[in-house]
Every structure is written in structure tokens, then in C-alpha cells.
Amino acid sequence: MDSALYVFVEDLRAEGVRGLLDRASAYGVRGVAVAAAYHQARDVTPHGASRLTLRRDGVHFPPPDDLFGGLRLTAPVQPGAEDRPLDELRRACADRGMRLHGWTVFLHNATLGLAHPDVTVENCFGDHGSPADLCPSHPDVRAYAVALARAVARQGVDTVVAESLHFGAFAYERCQVALGPMDAFLFGLCFCAHCMRRAADLGVNAEVARQECARIVGGVLDGDPPAEGEVTRAALTAYAGPEAVAYARARSESVTSLVGEVAAAVTAEGARLTFMDATGAAKGYAHGLPSAGLAAHDSWQLGIDLVALGDLVPSFAVLGYARDPARVADDVAAYRRSVGKNPELRVVLRPGAPDTDSAERLAAKVRAARTAGAGATDFYAYGLAPFEALGRITEALA
16 A cells, blocks of 8 residues: 655755655655645644744745746745755655655645735635635636646656645634634635636526625624534525525536646646645544544535546545544545546545544554555654654554
8 A cells, every 4th residue: 555754844954854764664654745835834843943833835946937937926935945955855765766746735825815815715795815815716826826736746756746726715813703614615705706707607697696695694794693504505505595506516617627737737747646635624634523524525615526526637635634433434435436436545644633542543544544445545744743643654554
């Protein structure tokens, strides 16, 4: 069974490329997925050079001029990118016979969003209040995503692991209004001119959908009771009407077509694309206790059409952020049914908190994923987990 360990460039600098790969090899993984292009974050790093690591938006290599020259959106460049840290990692992986995956964050980039607010999602009230969320319908964003995919593929990676190549989940820092899950979902829909035009081309009355979302969410903000229950198509139809649901479903055209362009670009550079569905993180990242709906059944909420993508991409990464091995198995099986029998399924597990408390539990989740149809198990993430938790990988892969 194939496997990889997710790592950050900061990990390479802190512990040395060869030292880190020695540890990864000892754990039994067959490759590493390095954050070639990442997003802003502030992480507790238990064995890092600093115990609180500040990460920035951007790429860890000089962006090729022939790819980004002339584009409105250019990848921000990380400090130290001129040293080309991925080059040494690529050579060291080749020496050990390990695979190298280019972990790439595409449409989550606050630096670009703050500099160009018009390329970010626009809610039903006309607000561009989510600067980190670039809209996959915007032509400039789409051109940037294709260029970024080519740029990472050129670093000599075997695969480009595409994170955030879809719409994002609605998020905020502070809210003193009781928003129900359906209210939050409607609040997060993008109604920029490009999204509305694409929906209209598919026969959706986009303006009616926008008006209904503004009426419902505005009412809750003004004191109406929030919606009860989880987000399902049936519940949403009853709550917001058929046009709002049709509009939400139409977003998958933007995502599917963009993923197809990115996959073709990666292939043209001699690599292959692994599409990461973030639904599992939206459901279980904070606690490892996802709600009842399976991730594959809820991925439409991020504009992801798994059936369509099953014919476009050779590999999927699904996030098994659950404490219960049976839940991991159920999620994997649902993805397998949705994407078909051909694409590779890679399941990403966390070896430690909050959803793994022992080597036995991690091993049980690896077995459950394999039995349910996964062809690879990956582990997130080297710099975030204590060494004691990382050591569980060895037994899990034995």
C-alpha cells in the first residue's frame, strides 16, 4: 500500500532534508508530500526550530516567468524561495527511491485576495468579506490556478496534490448571531458576476437565488430564528426554495471545468494530479467527530461533483479526520462508489490529536481504509505532530 508523509518546508529547514527523510523512511512511508505552495497559518510546532511557526501565503520556489508573466495574479513568493529548497528534497528523495508529491494550496490565499478583492467570493449582499477565498469562476483566478499547477509540476514532483481547488466553506472570526448550518451555507454562496453568469447559462435564475439568500440570511441577522438541522438538498429546498438549491448545484460546473484544466496542465508537465476534497476537514478537523452525513455525500456543498471528477482526475485525496475506524471506512466506501473504480483513493489520517490516541487506533483506521477501497494512506503532518504520535505510523503500516 502506497503512503506519504505531509511535511512543510519549515520542517526541512529545522531538521535538515536528509535527517527528516531518515525519520520518514523509518516510519515506513514511501514518499513525502511537501507544501510547495501554502497559505497563511500560525501553528504550534512541537519539534520545530520555533515552537510557534508563522507561515505565509506563497510558493517555495521562484515562479517561472513564462507561466506568470502577463497574468494579473502572480504567486506570492515565500522567504528563502531563492534557495530552491525543493531541489535538494527532490534529489534526496530520488536517492532513497521515495516519491515526491507537491502539496499545493490553490484558491486559499489572503495575500492575493487583499490585493485584488474583486477575485474573491462575493456574498448575496455584495460583500467581499472573505479575502482568503478566491473564486473559481473568476477568469483571473482560473488562469492563476493553471499557471500554479504547471509551476509546481515543473519542480520535478511525481504528483501535484491540489488543496482548495474548489469553493471554500463559509468561515468567520467572530459572530454573535445564532446562524444555523443552512443559514451559514447560504451566507457563503458566491454571487459574483462570473458565478451568476455561469449559473444563468445552465438555466438557473441566479438573481432570484441571490434575492432569496439575502432575504433569508438578512432575516436571521435581524432576529429571525435560525434554521434547524444539517444542510441537505431536500432541507435546503424547503427552506430557501428550488432556485437557491439549483444555484448551489450549478457551482460544480466552475469547479469541474477548472479541475479539468488544471489536470491537463499537470499532465502536460509530466506529472499527475491528486484532487483533495476538503469536506472531511470541514466536518471533523477540530474534534474528529464529524456529523452523520458522509463527506462524499456533502462535497457538493463545496461545488464538488465527484461523479464528474471521477472521469477527469487519476487520484483523489480524502481526509479521514474521524476517531472511529468504522466512520473512516464508511467515508472511503462512499467516495469509492462516487468516483468509480478507476481513480486512486488516498486517505489522509492524523497520527495524533484530536482523533488518534494510540498506535492501535491508527492501525485500525489504516486497515479500515484499505478494506473499504483505499489504495494509499498518507499522514498529516510531520511538523504539527509530536514525535510520539508520529511513531505510531510505523506500527500502522506494518
